[in-house]
Amino acid sequence: MWLWSKGLGRLILPMDIGKAELQAEGETLVVKGVIVAPKVYWDYALSLQKKDLLDCMALLTDQRVVAYLVRERGFGLLGVLLKVAFRFGTSYLWAELKKLARRDRRDEVLV
Amino acid sequence: MRYWSKGLGRRSALHIEWSKGEYEIAVADGREVLAAVMPPHLVRGEPPPPGQQVIVSGQTLPPIVWRYISVLTQKDFEDMLRLAASPESVRFVAHVPGGRRLFLKVTWLLIGFFFRYLWTWALSKVPGLAQARWPGERKAGAVTAPASQAAPATSEPDSVEADIEAESSELA
Numbered sequence: 001m002w003l004w005s006k007g008l009g010r011l012i013l014p015m016d017i018g019k020a021e022l023q024a025e026g027e028t029l030v031v032k033g034v035i036v037a038p039k040v041y042w043d044y045a046l047s048l049q050k051k052d053l054l055d056c057m058a059l060l061t062d063q064r065v066v067a068y069l070v071r072e073r074g075f076g077l078l079g080v081l082l083k084v085a086f087r088f089g090t091s092y093l094w095a096e097l098k099k100l101a102r103r104d105r106r107d108e109v110l111v
Numbered sequence: 112m113r114y115w116s117k118g119l120g121r122r123s124a125l126h127i128e129w130s131k132g133e134y135e136i137a138v139a140d141g142r143e144v145l146a147a148v149m150p151p152h153l154v155r156g157e158p159p160p161p162g163q164q165v166i167v168s169g170q171t172l173p174p175i176v177w178r179y180i181s182v183l184t185q186k187d188f189e190d191m192l193r194l195a196a197s198p199e200s201v202r203f204v205a206h207v208p209g210g211r212r213l214f215l216k217v218t219w220l221l222i223g224f225f226f227r228y229l230w231t232w233a234l235s236k237v238p239g240l241a242q243a244r245w246p247g248e249r250k251a252g253a254v255t256a257p258a259s260q261a262a263p264a265t266s267e268p269d270s271v272e273a274d275i276e277a278e279s280s281e282l283a
Contacts (some may be wrong), residue, residue: 005179018190022199037156042117052112055129057220088196095205
């Protein structure tokens, strides 16, 4: 991903989101990474709230983006998508089950 | 979302909004788009690869209102998907207040993306629908056949295109 903004000086900054790290900080999900370019080694952070997460997903479903991805990746991306969706769904259910188990244990202790 | 980088110096973070209506989206050559705002020799690091990319542009929200342009390749979208399914992201969704609703919404968007992708891919495989394949680009005039190769004017292609257009807008 490349970002240019009027305020970033005379620079266009390359950001490799694939190498970024995620960190949950309260109600914010922070994507942290490093912009590496000649004479540039800058940390960057993208703070996402719930709404931003949904906006990013909505951007992905834009017809122009979908058409672009189909042309660039063809059928292959569907495999990636299925893998991602499966991992996301099962991990979430696992986290929910763990939450329930913890709550049950707490209730038992209270009783 | 809030963007901060060391390069912003003492300024606070930039507030970039990607909700509908707050940005413009296009599929174009990222190098050309960036060259329009910045001479290529000033680009530090690897410039975008040649060819088309997704360009998302707009203005940051107050207090610092600046125009921005971001160039996204298919790898970035794949990385976004992978990050969304990472353990840290799932932990965030599971523990944030209103997390269940967020999970359902993300799942709904993923399902929508899956079917839209499948549909667009299937359309691209149907012979004779090349003009109707990429509605977004067609509107932008990116896919245009040379006059010498243009199909003779008949009412049939229009009706097929109209059908595809209607189905695409239904999906939208």
